[in-house]
Amino acid sequence: MHLALFIIFGVFCVAGALNLLLQRHPINSALSLIVVMSSLAVLYLLLGAEFLAAAQVIVYSGAIMVLFTFVIMLLNAGKEERTHGSRLAYIAGFPGAAALLGILTFVFLSRGGDFGQARLGEYIVTTSDLSRVLFRDLLLPFEVTSVLILIAILGAVALARKEH
Amino acid sequence: MNDALRILPEIVLVIAGVVLMLADAMMAKQSSRKPLGWLAVVGALAALAASLWQYELPPGTAYFGVVQTDAFSVFFHVLIACIVLVSLLITIDAVKDSTEGLGELFALMLFGAVGMMFMSGATELLLVFVALEISSISTYIMAGFRRKSAKSPESALKYFLLGSFATAFFLYGIALIFGATGTTRIEAIAAAVGAGNTPALIYVGLAMIIIGLGFKVSAAPFHVWTPDVYEGAPSPVVALMSTGPKAAAFAVLLRIAYGAFPLLHTHWVPALWWLAVLSMTIGNLGALRQRNVKRMLAYSSIAHAGYLLVAFTALSAEGIAAASFYAVSYAAMNVGIFAVISHAGEYDDRLTLIDDYRGLAYRSPLLGGAMAFFLISLIGIPFTGGFFGKFYVFAAALHSGLVWLTIIGLINSGIAAYYYLRVVTAVYSRPAEASPVMAVPRPSMPLLLALFLTAAATLVLGIVPTGVLARARQAAQTYPAFSQTAGTPLSER
Numbered sequence: 001m002h003l004a005l006f007i008i009f010g011v012f013c014v015a016g017a018l019n020l021l022l023q024r025h026p027i028n029s030a031l032s033l034i035v036v037m038s039s040l041a042v043l044y045l046l047l048g049a050e051f052l053a054a055a056q057v058i059v060y061s062g063a064i065m066v067l068f069t070f071v072i073m074l075l076n077a078g079k080e081e082r083t084h085g086s087r088l089a090y091i092a093g094f095p096g097a098a099a100l101l102g103i104l105t106f107v108f109l110s111r112g113g114d115f116g117q118a119r120l121g122e123y124i125v126t127t128s129d130l131s132r133v134l135f136r137d138l139l140l141p142f143e144v145t146s147v148l149i150l151i152a153i154l155g156a157v158a159l160a161r162k163e164h
Numbered sequence: 165m166n167d168a169l170r171i172l173p174e175i176v177l178v179i180a181g182v183v184l185m186l187a188d189a190m191m192a193k194q195s196s197r198k199p200l201g202w203l204a205v206v207g208a209l210a211a212l213a214a215s216l217w218q219y220e221l222p223p224g225t226a227y228f229g230v231v232q233t234d235a236f237s238v239f240f241h242v243l244i245a246c247i248v249l250v251s252l253l254i255t256i257d258a259v260k261d262s263t264e265g266l267g268e269l270f271a272l273m274l275f276g277a278v279g280m281m282f283m284s285g286a287t288e289l290l291l292v293f294v295a296l297e298i299s300s301i302s303t304y305i306m307a308g309f310r311r312k313s314a315k316s317p318e319s320a321l322k323y324f325l326l327g328s329f330a331t332a333f334f335l336y337g338i339a340l341i342f343g344a345t346g347t348t349r350i351e352a353i354a355a356a357v358g359a360g361n362t363p364a365l366i367y368v369g370l371a372m373i374i375i376g377l378g379f380k381v382s383a384a385p386f387h388v389w390t391p392d393v394y395e396g397a398p399s400p401v402v403a404l405m406s407t408g409p410k411a412a413a414f415a416v417l418l419r420i421a422y423g424a425f426p427l428l429h430t431h432w433v434p435a436l437w438w439l440a441v442l443s444m445t446i447g448n449l450g451a452l453r454q455r456n457v458k459r460m461l462a463y464s465s466i467a468h469a470g471y472l473l474v475a476f477t478a479l480s481a482e483g484i485a486a487a488s489f490y491a492v493s494y495a496a497m498n499v500g501i502f503a504v505i506s507h508a509g510e511y512d513d514r515l516t517l518i519d520d521y522r523g524l525a526y527r528s529p530l531l532g533g534a535m536a537f538f539l540i541s542l543i544g545i546p547f548t549g550g551f552f553g554k555f556y557v558f559a560a561a562l563h564s565g566l567v568w569l570t571i572i573g574l575i576n577s578g579i580a581a582y583y584y585l586r587v588v589t590a591v592y593s594r595p596a597e598a599s600p601v602m603a604v605p606r607p608s609m610p611l612l613l614a615l616f617l618t619a620a621a622t623l624v625l626g627i628v629p630t631g632v633l634a635r636a637r638q639a640a641q642t643y644p645a646f647s648q649t650a651g652t653p654l655s656e657r
Binding site for chain 1: 304
């Protein structure tokens with residue numbers, strides 16, 4: 001059952017990601033991204049990370065992707081045009097991505113036995129476990145993220161403001 | 165409370181930034197935002213004082229081992245506070261009362277410094293990532309602040325896209341290392357690696373982290389964004405982003421390479437060796453062909469990243485000290501030269517080509533002299549900080565037996581002298597009769613202060629480097645794995 005679900009959603013995920021790159025209309029790409037995000041959520045669930053899976057659905061598949069499609073529709077973006085630059089990306093990008101994929105596959109296949117077991121979910125299960133990690137062990141990164149969000153807002157305001 | 169003291173400079177900067185934003189919102193709509201710059205200067209000064217005070221703290225961690233205050237982190241805290249302070253002065257001088265978004269610009273400079281400071285002190289890769297993003301995103305935004313010119317938004321967008329790509333590499337690397345070791349704490353990673361069983365995944369993860377940080381320090385072959393971004397961004401911002409985030413990224417690279425993976429040095433040292441050679445060579449050869457001063461300095465900054473990487477490959481306490489010292493001397497001279505450029509070219513970048521600087525010394529002896537002085541320091545001529553920076557770097561490399569790397573580096577320094585001297589000759593040659601006379605605005609008080617601070621720092625580093633060097637050596641002791649190889653101190657050799 002586990003394996004079957006993993007294979008099905010793994011295939012969905014990869015197919016969605018490929019479709020995202022190959023589609024030329026932004027809205028199609030955005031919709032494929034939703035497929036990727038949702039199938040990733042299932043994969044997280046299979047790994048035992050229930051909270052992460054739920055957060056993935058709510059935050060990524062839900063909020064962020066709605067915003068994405070909303071913006072694309074609002075801007076009424078058309079088909080992307082192939083320029084010289086994007087053709088170059090095809091020539092240089094695909095071999096690069098293929099090489100990276102090759103290295104990672106090689107590593108995983110040849111040294112797969114060394115990795116040991118994934119221990120996700122064994123420790124962080126309940127809300128209190130999660131809170132302990134988030135508000136105790138990683139309190140500072142959590143708080144510092146607020147500065148990150150603040151500068152993002154600041155930047156958006158500064159760059160988007162109308163010129164006089 | 166004790167924990168808060170360990171991140172005091174960061175707290176001070178955040179408070180200053182928030183106060184600045186509130187003050188900006190409460191000011192009358194039409195009034196000048198320039199006074200806010202002085203508020204930011206006060207914040208930076210307070211952060212500098214707090215950083216210096218941190219030398220009094222015993223080394224230790226805070227917030228459950230997420231940040232560490234030690235001589236190494238405090239060294240970079242002080243450096244970053246100084247860079248931001250001088251960059252703020254340059255900004256105050258360059259902008260006009262009517263320049264838009266000044267409040268935001270000053271606030272972003274302060275918040276960016278928060279990220280850079282956290283980078284130098286973080287011992288948890290998650291915090292490193294968040295801090296790296298704070299520092300990067302604030303620089304992406306600041307690069308696009310000259311909205312009236314087409315080049316500035318273009319440079320911001322390029323920087324943003326390539327920078328995010330690099331961050332993705334960095335994050336992927338962290339994820340793979342977490343997968344292999346089950347932790348993101350630097351010490352715990354070192355322990356897991358030391359336990360013997362090192363899955364190949366760690367190598368891939370480490371390679372990705374090096375690629376990600378390579379982008380951030382603009383080391384070749386990850387340097388392509390640098391010239392375009394430096395050309396388009398406002399000059400005062402370039403002063404900050406060519407030194408601050410770079411110093412912080414080098415601190416992170418040092419902490420990760422020396423702190424988490426000292427045992428794998430046979431793997432990462434060759435990689436850094438090649439990065440160093442490529443950066444020096446591509447940077448210097450690229451700079452030869454440039455006619456635009458800012459682009460030339462961008463290639464020169466790639467080359468200087470290469471010299472710094474030479475110190476990394478030395479793999480000794482001496483190398484760490486040399487890298488830290490080099491970061492300081494490079495910051496002093498580079499911020500200094502951008503102070504001159506930003507004043508002569510103003511916020512709108514009126515002077516771009518090397519030919520535009522022809523006769524600068526006749527129009528303003530002070531600016532021309534300062535520019536020539538900083539260029540001479542960038543070449544690495546004695547009695548300037550640049551000389552001792554290069555001297556310690558190559559000495560550290562030689563002592564570790566990196567003869568070829570030293571030779572390549574010295575050849576590169578020779579090539580570099582050519583293009584720096586070309587600008588010096590332009591500055592000191594008589595302007596052609598036909599060329600329109602550009603009026604150089606009178607130097608203002610903040611500019612004089614900035615020039616004084618950077619020139620004094622460059623001069624002091626070139627004549628009595630012992631004070632800073634002692635601090636750099638103290639910083640190097642943070643990495644005990646390498647301090648045994650330190651041997652005799654540099655000054656006795």
